[in-house]
Amino acid sequence: MTETHLLSLMTIYDLLYKAFGPRYWWPAESRLEVIVGAVLTQGVAWRNVEKAINNLKNTGNMDFKALLHLDEDTLSNLIHSTGYHRQKARKLKTLLTWINSRFEGDLDRMFNNPTAALRKELLNLWGIGPETADSILLYAGGHPVFVVDAYTRRILSRLGMVHEEIEYQELQSYFHRHLPPQPELYNEYHALLVKLGAEHCKKQRPGCGECPLKAGCRYGYVEENLNRRENR
Numbered sequence: 001m002t003e004t005h006l007l008s009l010m011t012i013y014d015l016l017y018k019a020f021g022p023r024y025w026w027p028a029e030s031r032l033e034v035i036v037g038a039v040l041t042q043g044v045a046w047r048n049v050e051k052a053i054n055n056l057k058n059t060g061n062m063d064f065k066a067l068l069h070l071d072e073d074t075l076s077n078l079i080h081s082t083g084y085h086r087q088k089a090r091k092l093k094t095l096l097t098w099i100n101s102r103f104e105g106d107l108d109r110m111f112n113n114p115t116a117a118l119r120k121e122l123l124n125l126w127g128i129g130p131e132t133a134d135s136i137l138l139y140a141g142g143h144p145v146f147v148v149d150a151y152t153r154r155i156l157s158r159l160g161m162v163h164e165e166i167e168y169q170e171l172q173s174y175f176h177r178h179l180p181p182q183p184e185l186y187n188e189y190h191a192l193l194v195k196l197g198a199e200h201c202k203k204q205r206p207g208c209g210e211c212p213l214k215a216g217c218r219y220g221y222v223e224e225n226l227n228r229r230e231n232r
Contacts, residue, residue, distance in 0.1 A: 007159060007216035009178045013185075016192040019212035023191035026139040031107050032064055034140035038132050039091050040082045052079040064105050068096050091127030098125055111141035119145065130168045138190075144181040147190045148172050151197030158201065158219035 028034045033053060040049045055078045056062045061070055076089035102121070103110040110118070115137060122133040130148070137143040148171050157164035162171060179185060200211040208220035 007161075007213070009175065011216075012159075012213060013189050013192065015212045016196060017188070020192055020195050023188060023195060025187065025191035025194070026135075028139075030062075031111075031140040032067075033062060035095070035107075035136050036062070036067070036092065038135040038139070039095065039127070040079055040088055041135075042084075042088065042129075042132060044083045048081045048083065051081040055079070055081075064096065064099075064107075067092065068100055068105070087127065094126050095128060107140070111137075111143070115143045115145060118143070130172075134172070138183060138186055142183045144183050144186060146172050146175040146179070146186045148175075149190075149194070151193050151201070152190070154203065155193055155197060155201050155213075158217060159213065160218040 026034050026037065028037060036056070037049055037053060040052055053062070059078065061067055061078065072089045072093055075092065076085045079085050079088055082088055099105060099110060119133055119137060122128050122136065123130065134145045134147045137145045138147055148168050153164065153166060153171060156162045156171070162174060196212070200207045208214055208217070211217065211220055214220045
């Protein structure tokens, strides 16, 4: 077994990219769609978000002014598939109202602000947490911020690189310290981790046998030995 601490972040990236190829994430036709998706995907599978986004598109509401003036009840019904749809409708309205009042609805103007200052403002909005704010900054704005999610924490903790209870900011800082500040790299890396987490590094009954990181994974090594004992 390869010593876990020798598996650098760039080595992990290279192994995942070789195994999965480019992920073409975030799947959206516009920056507004990315922003909407970042809010809707909170705590729900992406397939449910796609249903909601299609509803918005099919009704002509995937447009900044249309969404801004849409009443919350109608918006809530359109995004019903995403769970907690009333809260998410309110979150979207809060976010869009802020963009309209702060930047006159101009996303170019919004994203031209310094990363740290814009992130702070986003986090001050109701319903916008670190993962949502960073998804907006990275995927819609091209800012060099690494998005951390449950997959990221689970994978790196199983590799033995971080503690499983590590805080969001600390884990994000870990990536920022060990990777060049390149939005394209952060984009692809996060998408690759999501792919790995969804297909192999699952919370329950992970598929360690086909995992591209198996050779350097402490957790996978233990799982493999347990399976061998059970199959004797």
